[in-house]
Amino acid sequence: MSTSAGQTSYTAHHLQVLEGLEAVRKRPGMYIGSTDGRGLMHCLWEIIDNSVDEALGGHCDRIEVVLHADGSVEVGDNGRGVPVDIEPRTGLTGVEVVYTKLHAGGKFGGGSYTASGGLHGVGASVVNALSARLDVAVDRGGKVHAMSFRRGEPGVFADPASGPDPDAPFTAFDERPTLRIVGKVARAKTGTRVRYWADRQIFIKDAEFDDEALRARARQTSFLVPGLLILIRDERGLPGTLGADGPHEEVFHHEGGISEFADFLATDAPVTDVWRLQGSGSFTETVPVLDDRGHMSPTEVSRECEVDIALRWGTGFETTVASYVNIIATPKGGTHIMGFDAALLKVFRRQLELNARKLKVGADKVDKDDILAGLTAVVTVRLAEPQFEGQTKEVLGTPAVRAIVAKIVEQELTERFDNPKRGERAQSALLLEKVVSEMKARISARLHKETQRAKNALESSTLPAKLADCRSNETERTELFIVEGDSALGTAKLARNSEFQALLPIRGKILNVQKASVADTLKNAECAAILQVIGAGSGRTFDLDSARYGKVIIMTDADVDGAHIRTLLITLFFRYMRPLVEAGRLYAAVPPLHRIEVVNPGSKPNELIYTYSEGQMRQAVAALGKRGRTIKQPLQRYKGLGEMDAGQLAETTMDPARRTLRRVTVEDATNAGMTFEMLMGNEVAPRRDFIVAGSARLDRERIDA
Incomplete structure (x- = not known):
């Protein structure tokens, strides 16, 4: 049996040892x-x-x-x-x-x-x-x-005399x-x-x-x-x-510490004051310890874990739980959050059992999501040498912390509910009513969704009449284009591949859902049509697996009004269908701004070049001029999707083989939520300050006025 030269040439001197x-x-x-x-x-x-x-x-x-x-x-x-x-x-x-x-x-x-x-x-x-x-x-x-x-x-x-400089002569x-x-x-x-x-x-x-x-x-x-x-x-x-x-x-x-922090993070009106849950517990663990001879030996050590939690419930539905270990943020949670969640569920279930008749709970069981709705909490633990998963310290892994946090939260929260003071008792009653209301809303929404799904399966006529649906039922392949205006819809119908591309037209600018209530949003014909066509519910009941289309593509004109409509639509998806955005299934189409027609000699058809920005257009014109090519004047500047014929729209914007799409992503949900609130919310002053601060960077050429 022979050995290849490549194997024999690989010896120990090829190995590198990196030190320090x-x-x-x-x-x-x-x-x-x-x-x-x-x-x-x-x-x-x-x-x-x-x-x-x-x-x-x-x-x-x-x-x-x-x-x-x-x-x-x-x-x-x-x-x-x-x-x-x-x-x-x-x-x-x-x-x-x-x-x-x-x-x-x-x-x-x-x-x-x-x-x-x-x-x-x-x-x-x-x-x-x-x-x-x-x-x-x-x-x-x-x-x-x-x-x-x-x-x-x-x-x-x-x-030099000017001060410290990393490029100055260095002597080791x-x-x-x-x-x-x-x-x-x-x-x-x-x-x-x-x-x-x-x-x-x-x-x-x-x-x-x-x-x-x-x-x-x-x-x-x-x-x-x-x-x-x-x-x-x-x-x-x-x-x-x-x-x-x-x-x-x-x-x-x-x-004020974490009590002040919880107030800072909260964005809704309070149902309860900020409650502070504090305590400590001890546990033992076996760790390697350096002895006097410089050897690591397994030793059982006693640890103390301090728990400090500030939490309050508000009238809203969003949940904000910020967790920290020795003030290091653990955005992906860990054993301390497991203990916190488990104790919350245990305490609330017990309280609802005790007050079942007064709250008319019935046989239904409260869920974790019902309790977390409107909750803002800061969960902190302090302990020596916690176990993290990796150097980035995003998840706490110390097993004993779960039981300690659960025990303290259970004891302290139960004392809050049992507090005989009138103010405390009133807050506890309001909180339990809110949780029961959330539970009933969830159950009602689930029943409604199940009924609606069954109805949709039997009656396809429940979908809006203006929807031009596709033939395929394979969700992974299908695409829903939300089109601005009926004029663009006519061209898009001719340009699409009806096998897997569906079209839903909307009339102009939809409702700003960041300002509107849930009821007003559902009453709005355009918003309701979008929610109905996607068919996966909305808000906390949104079920991504039920979405009827694999991609949702916003196709608006390449002007300021089109950008505004696109922003309003993205706000709707972020507020009511966030899992669709987080899954990377929301896109914005990129229609061209210009069409350059290059004249070819003889009977050869003229060549068409599409550009997507002023800079790209100038660059293309300059390049063609250097090559001595003749350009048909004037250049066509598309004011909207309706100005294109079906072939042009398919080639530039809708054909998967040739189009460009921009995926809408959410890397940081907290910052994204704050940005939407600033740009689209009720508070005008922060938005005005943002516009004034950014006005110097505005490209006036981009305004189609």
């Missing part, structure tokens, strides 16, 4: 997720969270973040300061250990932090490895200690790095300042710090750590930011 920070630079995505703006922000969170951990321990009450004009960012706090003495195992100063050694720090059971956001000991060292330059200054013992790094390597920069330390003393401070003053320049060899050129995300995170943290002041200063002067016209400074400071 070299591994981080080789595979940055493993540590920070990506090398675009999200990865850049992840690095900033790592540094900020180190300061927040000091605040969690009660050692820090002020954090300052400065986005410098030279692209660097600086984070300073008045905490204890990174240790500057020698770490005995490595023989290095604490500063160098923290910023150059992976999986090193004060959060591995050494008693420095009872609860922290940084858990893996890679945050500061990863940021250092991915920085063209990082400077650390530590105030301790009446002295200012400093150390600089270039791509993770300690040394000294020969800075030959032997053991030296922590320099560069000044004096009051002996009582302590703290750490970190300034770094992200390495553009690692991050893409267009990656920028997101000032809006930074402010949102700072606001969130100031709620979660009462008394902590966070100052954000933007000196970059970037267009489109609050600091575009000069340095912008904002301070976040909230003494």
Whole structure:
């Protein structure tokens, strides 16, 4: 049996061993997720969270973040300061250990932090490895200690008089790095300042710090750590930011904690006050602990888990549950949210059993969704060394936390319902009535939907008469085009493939559903027709699997009115059929703006070129001119879909083989909801401010006036 040359040539010397920070630079995505703006922000969170951990321990009450004009960012706090003495195992100063050694720090059971956001000991060292330059200054013992790094390597920069520069000549330390003393401070003053320049060899050129995300995170943290002041200063002067016209400074400071946070997150009128559920529980777990000989040995340790929850119910139907572990957001939940949900369901079912006759509950069972309707909650737990799923820390995995949270929520919430005070009793009664009302509405909607489905199966005439349906019943293939106006409908009927393309015309601008009530929306003929044709219900009862079409495509004119109609339609889908948007099944057609007819010599038919923007049209005309081609004048500028003939509409907008579609997506439901409320809601002032702020960036050529 012979062995191929390729197999014999693969030997041990082909294997690479990446050591220390070299591994981080080789595979940055493993540590920070990506090398675009999200990865850049992840690095900033790592540094900020180190300061927040000091605040969690009660050692820090002020954090300052400065986005410098030279692209660097600086984070300073008045905490204890990174240790500057020698770490005995490595023989290095604490500063160098923290910023150059992976999986090193004060959060591995050494008693420095009872609860922290940084858990893996890679945050500061990863940021250092991915920085063209990082400077650390530590105030301790009446002295200012400093150390600089270039791509993770300690040394000294020969800075010009103008200030620190990552491109300044750099001299690496030959032997053991030296922590320099560069000044004096009051002996009582302590703290750490970190300034770094992200390495553009690692991050893409267009990656920028997101000032809006930074402010949102700072606001969130100031709620979660009462008394902590966070100052954000933007000196970059970037267009489109609050600091575009000069340095912008904002301070976040909230003494009310998560009770104030729940009020801030809530958007509807209250049914209850903000209720605070607090408690703690202990559990044991077996973890590897570093002994005196430097060996890891399994040890059973006792843990304390503190639970603090603020929740309130409002008159609306949206649910907002923000969860945190040691102030680190866990957007995908985990064991603490499992315990919270289970306890809510248990308590409400028991209360409804006790009050069944008064509330006329009958034999129906309350569901989790009935309880969550209108709920705004902030769920926080604090514990040492929580288990997360991955470095991004989006899901808590510590099993024991579920039972502790469930027990505390059950005890505290039951006490609220049993409170004899008149005000508390009235709020509890209103809440139970709301939950029962939600339950009855859900059951009624389900019965109605089942009846409607059965009716639709027997009577296809229930669909609107103006719907030009397709022949195919294969949902994956079918497409519903929502067309602006009857004139465009006539052309579209000739242009479509009736096998799998259906058409529904609407008359002009539909109702703005962000302002309207549910009843008004369902009364509106155009909105009702769209909901009826899609056939999957609306709101919380929307069933994506029942949607009659695989794609829903909004096809409007390529002008300002068309864009407005498209916005109104997207608002309808976002508000009442959000799962369809989240599944990526809502699209906007992209009709052309111009038609260029290139004259061909002789009897050869003229060539047609379609362009979709002014810039694209000018570019095409210029290119044809350079090639000496003759263009028939005047160029055709489409004012609407009705100006095209069927062949042109099919070729440019409807034929799957040649058209262009824009998919409508929702990456962040919270921000999307806030944006829709600002642009389409009842409050006029925020919308006016948005329009005034963005007026300078308006392209007047795009207005078809």
